[in-house]
Amino acid sequence: MYAVDTIDREVHVIAAIKQARSQFPFPLLGVDFDNDSAFMNELVVCWCRSQGLEVTRSRAYRKNDQAWVEQKNGAIVRRLVGYGRFVGAEATTALARLYEVVRLHGNLFQPSFKLREKTRIGARVIKRYHPPVPPVARVLAHSGVAEADKDRLQAMLESADPVMLFAGIRAAQEELGRRVDRRGLNARSEEPVAVDLQRFTLSLKTAWQVGEKRPTHRRPYRRTKPYPKRATMLEPFEPQIRAWLEVDPALSAASVLERLMSVDPSRFTKKSLRTVQMAVKAWRIETAGQIILDGDWTKRAPFSSPAAAGEENGHLSAQTFGNIPG
16 A cells, blocks of 8 residues: 555656646756655656756755745745645645646736845845846746747736736635634535635725735634533632622631631631632622622712702712821
């Protein structure tokens, strides 16, 4: 089984190289691989050499040898596909549908910078770039590209619609996002998402204001199992403690602990003070919130009547605020 899987993988690599070679507007002279056994094997290497392609590879355990390629995993792949795990032929088809429109949108309409020169002055590095243009513009301006290939690229550029391509990207991402949401036992096959240009253009009116959350963005972790609630040591005595606090709102947590120690000495000790303090604080915050929401604080606040104050409007009695002179 392993041999069959390996041969299938090598055949897929060769088919991918053939497809990429047919879509390039210039001849492919060589390929550079990492040390993955899917690329560095007798079947793939011999086929590349038979096609006149120079085969090179990076050094083992030297990831910077592939730095220009590896950086695209974050700049392109993760930004478009996200971090979901996709397995199976249907997921492969969905990814191919996404990359098909991304390839045209990025190469035809997305400007990019290219380094022109780099000057080092001591520890300072000064970089100067060419004006940003889409990759297709650089290919059309290159003298080494055949005129027939330039005509084909020019026709492709004139027939492509950036809005339709961008809508196709979002439709493919929506399909991938649904696959991430229903992975596992809820997985089922569905029809591909259709490109709705009208709905997409209407969403652009507000997307620039609040930003756009792509369907492939990383989902926040949501616990599916319920959190087990453990009974606290104060739970059997909660009604009694609340009654004490209702009678004496200024009762301290230390006094509450002393009463609990007299009620159940085997359960409560002086080490339980911090637990009692946190519980009393939480209950008092809860009670204060209920008082504010219910409006009882207006009834409990000591207001003086207008007649007693000798004014048109009532005011708080100054005698109720301790050392504030009247």
